[in-house]
Amino acid sequence: MNDHDRIAVAVDVVICMLQNEALTVLLIKRSDQDRWAIPGGIIGVGESLQSAAVRILEEETGMADVYVEQLYTFGEPDRDQRKRVVSVVYYALIPAQQIELKAGSGTDGAAWFNVDELPRLAFDHNEILDYALTRIRNKLEYTDVGFQLLPEEFTLTELQTAYEIVLGEHLDKRNFRRKILQANILHETGGMRTGEGRPAKLYRYRDGAFVEVKARRLFP
């Protein structure tokens, strides 16, 4: 087997954030490609897969301390015409906020796309995003991923809206609040969010709460 035949290992990261009442994903355009793509890179020697994902995330967004989880590994022989690449794909959920995008090296630019209005992407990246969204929607129902999309403090309405955006369906206000509060995974910070209308209590996620709640589905 000559060097040309060797298989390259890449790490790609699906970076998701809530913006303008929509779930968005960060895509980049490389100088040598005419389609948008999921950001990624070659793994460094001595670097773990997870570290590589965190590094790529940091290079694109400048953010650290973010929820990152392995999604799936894509390795069809023909997924990249140029050479054989096995991509270990991670996904990251970052709290809603304003982010200054850093143009990574070798890229023409980066932009956030509404996940419901994606263009045709490079390689098998549309397939990867489909898979990522399915995973996130599923995990929303029985893990704490929903909280990762919000800042530390949030109102129950903001939390419900986040769930509605990701799931793409309306949820009943009273049932939602009852279930979340009964699950005992939030605590009131004491602060209030003011604005037009009645002020709302602020909550914070009880970190590690899902270790206790575990197998219990939030929305069965």
Next chain:
Amino acid sequence: MNDHDRIAVAVDVVICMLQNEALTVLLIKRSDQDRWAIPGGIIGVGESLQSAAVRILEEETGMADVYVEQLYTFGEPDRDQRKRVVSVVYYALIPAQQIELKAGSGTDGAAWFNVDELPRLAFDHNEILDYALTRIRNKLEYTDVGFQLLPEEFTLTELQTAYEIVLGEHLDKRNFRRKILQANILHETGGMRTGEGRPAKLYRYRDGAFVEVKARRLFP
């Protein structure tokens, strides 16, 4: 980066089967290693990850047409002292039966181990097996993986026993039967299994049934 630094891509396969009222996993011992290990191999050029998993499974057991699914990719830099290996791990569930183990090339032998009585394995393979078992137990509750561990025709008691072995807990007979039958994923073959005691009806899994049942948990 010289060739020595390059990263190798391996595919490992956790092969599980029911035997003697226990869930067992197939392990091999390589001539150059003193510990048992999960069977695996280097991926061929032009071979997809899934194909490699199926090939490895066939090499070890002689079986084709088996349930195979990707589990997780393990790639810590120090997981193999000799060189950097990224392992894409699959798991396979094969129907209970007698299997003639083929000694794969370069192996000292292969054997089935009860998953509750595993020795200390090579590399990070204990960790991988823990992860695989957790996944299988979870999927048992909301997918059709349970049926993959049984032959085509089975009695309800055999199915319940399979669930009990994998989950490691006792299930109520009447509740189990009611839930399985109401889920409408089995049909009676008309045949009966005879033996000591009253004969039992034989059932067959309605293939593709979980496409319909989908999100519905069998054991919430």
Next chain:
DNA sequence: TATATTTCGTGTTGATCAGACACTTATATG
């Protein structure tokens, strides 16, 4: 061949949970 043993197969009840549904309260704004 009668009896014992083994395994299959079956329903009900009470408790818990999910889903549908509408009005009052607190603040900001004009």
Next chain:
DNA sequence: CATATAAGTGTCTGATCAACACGAAATATA
């Protein structure tokens, strides 16, 4: 001060889950 906006709150009904015991059908044995 009146109006608009969003927050916050409870009940009832139907569905689902968990707990629970015995009769039926066959084989094995005395």
